[in-house]
Amino acid sequence: MSVVTVQLGQCGNQVGQELFDVISSDAQDGQRKTYSSVSRERFFRQTSQGDFEARAVLVDMEPKVINHSMNRAAKSGRWRYAEASHFSQKQGSGNNWANGFRVLGPRHRDAVEELVRREVEHCDVLAGFIPMMSVAGGTGSGVGTFVTQCLRDVYPSSFVLNHLTWPYGTGEVIVQNYNSVLTLAHLYQLSDALLVHENDAVHRICSQQLNLKQISFGDLNRVIAHQLAGVLQPALTPDSCGAYSGNPLGIDWQVRPPPASAGRTSSLTAGGFNASLANLLILRGKDVYSAETGGFEDPAIYTSWLPPAEALSLWKSPVPFDKYEKSATLVSNSQALLRPLDDMVRKAWNMFASRAYIHQYVKFGISEEDFLDSFTSLEQVISSYAQLQC
Amino acid sequence: MQRSKAAAGVEVKRVIGALCRLLAALGLDPVPAPEAFRRAKFGGRPEGDPFWQLLSSILHMSGIISSETSSQLRGELRKLVAAGLWQSGYHADWIYGADAGSFCSRDLLLALGWLLAKGVLETLLAGRVEQLDQTLLSSAPEKPEFSADLELDAASLRRLQWLMGHLRHRGRTLLSTIGARTRALHEVLSSSQVCSAAPSAGRSSAALTEDCFSLQQLCELLDAYVSWKQVEKVFWTWMDSVADRRLCDLRDRTSSQGVSHSLGACHQGKQRLEEMLRGPAQQQDVKSGDADWAVASLPPSLSSRLSAPSVHQMCRARLQAEQRLRRPSEGPHGGAAAPGELPAPQAAQLLLQAETELLQRRDRRRLANRKQLQGLMGSLDQQVFIAL
Numbered sequence: 049m050s051v052v053t054v055q056l057g058q059c060g061n062q063v064g065q066e067l068f069d070v071i072s073s074d075a076q077d078g079q080r081k082t083y084s085s086v087s088r089e090r091f092f093r094q095t096s097q098g099d100f101e102a103r104a105v106l107v108d109m110e111p112k113v114i115n116h117s118m119n120r121a122a123k124s125g126r127w128r129y130a131e132a133s134h135f136s137q138k139q140g141s142g143n144n145w146a147n148g149f150r151v152l153g154p155r156h157r158d159a160v161e162e163l164v165r166r167e168v169e170h171c172d173v174l175a176g177f178i179p180m181m182s183v184a185g186g187t188g189s190g191v192g193t194f195v196t197q198c199l200r201d202v203y204p205s206s207f208v209l210n211h212l213t214w215p216y217g218t219g220e221v222i223v224q225n226y227n228s229v230l231t232l233a234h235l236y237q238l239s240d241a242l243l244v245h246e247n248d249a250v251h252r253i254c255s256q257q258l259n260l261k262q263i264s265f266g267d268l269n270r271v272i273a274h275q276l277a278g279v280l281q282p283a284l285t286p287d288s289c290g291a292y293s294g295n296p297l298g299i300d301w302q303v304r305p306p307p308a309s310a311g312r313t314s315s316l317t318a319g320g321f322n323a324s325l326a327n328l329l330i331l332r333g334k335d336v337y338s339a340e341t342g343g344f345e346d347p348a349i350y351t352s353w354l355p356p357a358e359a360l361s362l363w364k365s366p367v368p369f370d371k372y373e374k375s376a377t378l379v380s381n382s383q384a385l386l387r388p389l390d391d392m393v394r395k396a397w398n399m400f401a402s403r404a405y406i407h408q409y410v411k412f413g414i415s416e417e418d419f420l421d422s423f424t425s426l427e428q429v430i431s432s433y434a435q436l437q438c
Numbered sequence: 439m440q441r442s443k444a445a446a447g448v449e450v451k452r453v454i455g456a457l458c459r460l461l462a463a464l465g466l467d468p469v470p471a472p473e474a475f476r477r478a479k480f481g482g483r484p485e486g487d488p489f490w491q492l493l494s495s496i497l498h499m500s501g502i503i504s505s506e507t508s509s510q511l512r513g514e515l516r517k518l519v520a521a522g523l524w525q526s527g528y529h530a531d532w533i534y535g536a537d538a539g540s541f542c543s544r545d546l547l548l549a550l551g552w553l554l555a556k557g558v559l560e561t562l563l564a565g566r567v568e569q570l571d572q573t574l575l576s577s578a579p580e581k582p583e584f585s586a587d588l589e590l591d592a593a594s595l596r597r598l599q600w601l602m603g604h605l606r607h608r609g610r611t612l613l614s615t616i617g618a619r620t621r622a623l624h625e626v627l628s629s630s631q632v633c634s635a636a637p638s639a640g641r642s643s644a645a646l647t648e649d650c651f652s653l654q655q656l657c658e659l660l661d662a663y664v665s666w667k668q669v670e671k672v673f674w675t676w677m678d679s680v681a682d683r684r685l686c687d688l689r690d691r692t693s694s695q696g697v698s699h700s701l702g703a704c705h706q707g708k709q710r711l712e713e714m715l716r717g718p719a720q721q722q723d724v725k726s727g728d729a730d731w732a733v734a735s736l737p738p739s740l741s742s743r744l745s746a747p748s749v750h751q752m753c754r755a756r757l758q759a760e761q762r763l764r765r766p767s768e769g770p771h772g773g774a775a776a777p778g779e780l781p782a783p784q785a786a787q788l789l790l791q792a793e794t795e796l797l798q799r800r801d802r803r804r805l806a807n808r809k810q811l812q813g814l815m816g817s818l819d820q821q822v823f824i825a826l
Binding site: 049172173174175205207240325351352353354435 | 592593594596597600607610613614617618621
């Protein structure tokens with residue numbers, strides 16, 4: 049079962065490259081044959097010369113980041129990107145979601161679909177797609193949303209898991225809140241699951257737990273890749289009966305799960321907690337079968353209408369992950385994202401109320417109506433999550 | 439002439455054969471033979487049983503007649519068929535029991551044509567395909583029975599949404615697992631050297647043969663439908679000829695009953711038309727002095743007489759055509775236009791001209807009425823005109 053990754057925009061391409069790096073090094077170890085082979089089959093394909101090429105399509109509106117990622121991949125020696133699997137233009141999107149969604153996306157639709165199709169044809173069995181993007185920029189968010197829509201149209205029965213990188217609250221791009229609102233509102237309808245990494249949270253991990261002084265985007269990306277790989281690498285699900293679950297996306301992704309993870313086994317601290325819709329706990333490493341996970345089944349953290357037995361999924365893998373003796377990843381569909389989402393929508397709304405920068409969007413075909421629709425749907429999401437406790 | 443007629447006859451027989459094949463594949467036994475169709479066209483026994491049965495089974499299967507009605511009227515095929523046809527919108531005289539003497543199997547043929555035109559074949563096809571094709575999921579779900587006192591609270595709604603998503607997800611996982619299994623099976627089968635006969639487990643083979651049989655039937659049905667569709671046009675031209683025959687028959691019969699009767703009816707119609715054209719001119723004089731809005735808002739009417747000759751000529755042409763039918767022995771002489779008669783194209787042209795003239799007159803009248811209305815409004819002060 050294979051997964052095709054679509055890396056979109058600067059962030060998507062950088063994170064994607066780090067992800068493949070982590071996965072390939074993790075699968076390197078020869079001791080764990082099944083694990084390695086499943087992992088390799090999932091993310092790479094083997095060429096006639098024995099090289100591993102990533103099952104990925106790289107899309108960006110400027111060539112710099114793609115070239116950089118491809119070079120870094122080739123330098124690693126373990127894997128690389130296929131020569132023809134990238135698509136880039138010269139001019140960029142100017143951080144304008146409307147430009148990406150209405151103009152550049154449709155313009156380059158055929159080329160990108162062709163690349164994806166070729167990648168899909170190389171797969172024996174297609175498990176699904178993972179578009180990776182940031183929600184704040186122009187290419188990743190705008191073109192990314194359009195590409196997700198195309199994937200949905202062309203492969204209606206495939207799983208689409210969007211990996212989103214959330215910008216810093218005090219972010220670099222002034223219209224990032226507009227871009228984020230528009231992206232999320234559209235992806236809510238299109239995607240099967242949204243997996244979100246917040247730059248702020250990852251930054252905190254870097255500074256507090258990894259004790260890094262100068263935190264660069266590369267560090268952030270590595271942490272993100274590590275967490276993501278922790279989710280996507282093979283694991284034993286309850287119904288896989290001892291073999292690695294073929295489908296890595298075989299969990300009940302319902303709505304928007306943001307991950308909170310730790311480098312070591314951790315337990316969820318009660319008090320000031322967020323109510324969860326559903327949780328996925330993935331344990332890897334030593335003593336995985338004897339781990340005490342009762343804390344996660346506390347009914348207090350779940351909603352009343354979904355019993356903990358259904359809401360909690362537990363995956364285990366005795367194989368240590370990424371040189372950690374023990375590791376745990378928690379993917380949570382809960383109110384944890386409520387605050388950042390609320391903040392973001394509020395800021396976007398304040399800007400919208402004074403119609404700041406709207407003309408740049410209207411210029412490319414996104415009207416105020418579209419903005420209002422997006423705001424409405426996100427408000428609905430926020431209110432549903434806010435009422436989760438009952 | 440004879441050869442082409444014969445060829446046409448063979449063609450028609452083939453077409454009707456296709457229809458019979460389709461009806462048989464749809465499970466409507468018994469189906470009359472194509473010969474029976476041809477005989478029916480030329481007015482066979484009115485008690486032609488196969489057609490009654492055919493019509494009744496069509497009506498029953500396509501759901502036009504409910505099963506209760508059919509069980510009530512089990513013995514009386516005629517009533518059943520009449521009820522069903524009336525239900526489907528076919529109002530023929532013989533259904534109402536009138537004109538019993540002229541009823542023949544041609545009428546049944548026409549009724550069948552009506553049902554076919556209504557699309558009953560497609561309905562039957564859809565039903566039968568659903569029966570035969572095991573892999574189809576039932577398209578329209580049964581109307582869910584909702585109890586009146588269903589409490590919908592937010593929690594159960596949410597749980598429902600969750601379950602829906604869960605189900606959808608499981609379905610997708612299942613699809614991909616099946617795909618993987620197929621792939622593995624393919625690998626196994628392609629790599630194995632020995633192709634042994636498939637071990638037939640005793641239980642499953644019966645089901646398989648059943649499946650096989652229904653698939654075969656399905657294929658036959660679809661085949662029959664496609665071949666029917668290809669020749670359908672010929673069938674309708676043949677049906678036209680049946681209808682024409684019936685019309686001639688009718689005219690013959692009615693004309694033999696009383697020429698004056700029908701002509702008189704035509705004359706009455708003409709007189710009424712003239713009255714209508716003349717009448718409004720008188721009404722208009724009444725309107726002009728009246729301040730009553732109700733009268734003023736009468737629909738615009740013709741103020742001048744239509745050139746009556748053209749209408750008269752049309753009527754006369756039709757009557758002449760009828761007379762000609764009664765005297766088929768006249769042959770080519772009937773083609774010459776008698777004085778006062780109009781051949782059809784000229785009559786049509788005249789009528790079109792008359793129509794445009796009338797429309798123009800109507801518009802002018804409308805304009806005049808509107809001006810009149812405005813004048814009236816102006817004259818009445820302290821009153822407001824509210825248009826509805």
